[in-house]
Amino acid sequence: MVLQGIQQGAKLSTTLYKCYNNVILDSILKSGLGARIGDIQVPAPTCADDIAVLANSTADAQGILDIENEDLEHFILRCKELEQIRSKYCSKIEQTMNEIDTSTYKKIIQQGNLLQLIMDCTSKDINCYSTVYENIETLARNMCYEMHMLRTKRTKT
Numbered sequence: 001m002v003l004q005g006i007q008q009g010a011k012l013s014t015t016l017y018k019c020y021n022n023v024i025l026d027s028i029l030k031s032g033l034g035a036r037i038g039d040i041q042v043p044a045p046t047c048a049d050d051i052a053v054l055a056n057s058t059a060d061a062q063g064i065l066d067i068e069n070e071d072l073e074h075f076i077l078r079c080k081e082l083e084q085i086r087s088k089y090c091s092k093i094e095q096t097m098n099e100i101d102t103s104t105y106k107k108i109i110q111q112g113n114l115l116q117l118i119m120d121c122t123s124k125d126i127n128c129y130s131t132v133y134e135n136i137e138t139l140a141r142n143m144c145y146e147m148h149m150l151r152t153k154r155t156k157t
Contacts, residue, residue: 021051024071033063073115075147081154082147089143093117096135118143 025044028034034043035054043064044051051068055061077086097105108117118140 027067033060085146093139096132
């Protein structure tokens with residue numbers, strides 16, 4: 001059972017990995033948290049789509065995990081520069097869910113599970129109907145792609 005992070009094998013996993021993990025890894029390095037081998041920082045080695053957390057204390061390990069969660073949540077839910085794209089797609093996701101049940105989307109928002117819905121609408125915590133799963137997944141993927149493209153464009157200028 002996946003309780004957080006990127007679900008193994010989900011259609012969005014590779015897109016999300018590419019969009020966020022370099023930013024997260026850079027943030028971890030800049031923090032100075034985690035393990036070292038001599039003068040080399042090794043707080044979060046990666047292999048394929050896995051990131052390990054290496055630290056000499058539980059405080060450092062927790063700090064690294066907090067950075068990972070904050071970067072992803074900020075990008076998808078809070079970044080003011082991306083609000084127009086986020087609003088457009090969240091409205092479409094809400095409309096898609098309301099075609100089946102008008103209370104589910106409101107419940108997801110009230111419980112603070114919007115990030116979970118975007119990351120993996122098949123989660124047990126979301127209980128998304130299979131008939132709208134593919135539509136929501138496509139909307140979430142398109143939203144993340146547009147947000148990433150805008151962020152990339154703005155960071156280059």
